[in-house]
Amino acid sequence: GAGVSQSPRYKVAKRGQDVALRCDPISGHVSLFWYQQALGQGPEFLTYFQNEAQLDKSGLPSDRFFAERPEGSVSTLKIQRTQQEDSAVYLCASSQGRGGYNEQFFGPGTRLTVL
């Protein structure tokens, strides 16, 4: 389909392992957002890309979290030395326009469980 896709859908990691979560946005969408969502809560903003530029990373919880979008399309969220508190659903969203004003199209998320 032409929607936002994320992989893997589920990831189980042992504490201390590194993980990489992938987001394929809708083709041509300028903006890309990453969110962390705990069970029963709203998504928490992590970072925002406009094309390949990371304009805001203020929501990243620690320096173990790193995101990139080198060619302005696919994005990867990397978490180093995972901790149990990193367990959550990680959502990616893209939008056609610039900024947070526009409709965001979300992927299904990656559910990360850290044991």
Added chain:
Amino acid sequence: TQLLEQSPQFLSIQEGENLTVYCNSSSVFSSLQWYRQEPGEGPVLLVTVVTGGEVKKLKRLTFQFGDARKDSSLHITAAQPGDTGLYLCAGGNYDKVIFGPGTSLSVIP
């Protein structure tokens, strides 16, 4: 820090009843959006409101943006089981979007 609050946190009603959920902030947002999320899926946009005092209707759903652009409400008329889900409001600015904690709605047949 910009924060959005939503109330109630949980709501369980019978099919056919009306309900209103609220979204409040101490900050002004350039736009406010309402999303609905079902388990295992990402949120899906319902509506965007931009102008203070704006009212938008989407079938049985009525959305209102406060005059000061700090609060919003969502009213559902004659709720259906298919309305069950997590209703999220989100405030958008240039470089980020802030989501509220959501209202979890359950409509019982």
